[in-house]
Amino acid sequence: MSEKRRLYLEDVSIGSKFLGGPVTLSEEAIIAFASEFDPQPFHTDPEAAKATVFKGLAASGWHTACATMRLLVDGAMPFVGGSVGFGVEVAWPRPVRPGDALFVEVEILEIKPSSSKPQQATVTLKTTTTNQNGETVQVMTSKNLIFKRGHAPGESR
Numbered sequence: 001m002s003e004k005r006r007l008y009l010e011d012v013s014i015g016s017k018f019l020g021g022p023v024t025l026s027e028e029a030i031i032a033f034a035s036e037f038d039p040q041p042f043h044t045d046p047e048a049a050k051a052t053v054f055k056g057l058a059a060s061g062w063h064t065a066c067a068t069m070r071l072l073v074d075g076a077m078p079f080v081g082g083s084v085g086f087g088v089e090v091a092w093p094r095p096v097r098p099g100d101a102l103f104v105e106v107e108i109l110e111i112k113p114s115s116s117k118p119q120q121a122t123v124t125l126k127t128t129t130t131n132q133n134g135e136t137v138q139v140m141t142s143k144n145l146i147f148k149r150g151h152a153p154g155e156s157r
Helices: 027-037 061-076
Strands: 017-024 085-091 101-113 120-130 136-147
Touching: 017 061, 027 061, 061 101, 061 120, 061 136, 101 136
Parallel strands: none
Antiparallel strands: 017 101, 085 136, 101 120, 120 136
16 A cells, blocks of 8 residues: 555444454464563474463464554554554454465444544444464454544644
8 A cells, every 4th residue: 555545433333344454373473472572382482382272373463453553553544643442352262373464344333423522532443363375363342543534632723
């Protein structure tokens, strides 16, 4: 994507979808992330991971969430003003393995205009992260901020 499109509240509707990816997680990246932030053997030690519920090295769910965030920032959630979240529910139905390429699909489920700040709204998003085989590895529902045209931070009015 040479120039990132950026959308305002007026540009989206319920059912709007956005795509992003891929980002690939290497064994080295999985181990490095987990060593710092989620140091459990099934994330940090390929041999020890074989004897766990995962039966092999698996990325931390938090690593998957961070990779998803990268895809959102890179354009899968193209809102003017950035990706400002108010809360999230997340599930990891399948582990991410070394070499998996991740993709996201974001769908707008709900748009709720603010009663106290009419220049903005809250959108409820469903973000599904899949691997290169189309298998779902993360499902996230979030509430995010979106601005009306001419009202995003830093915009001249």
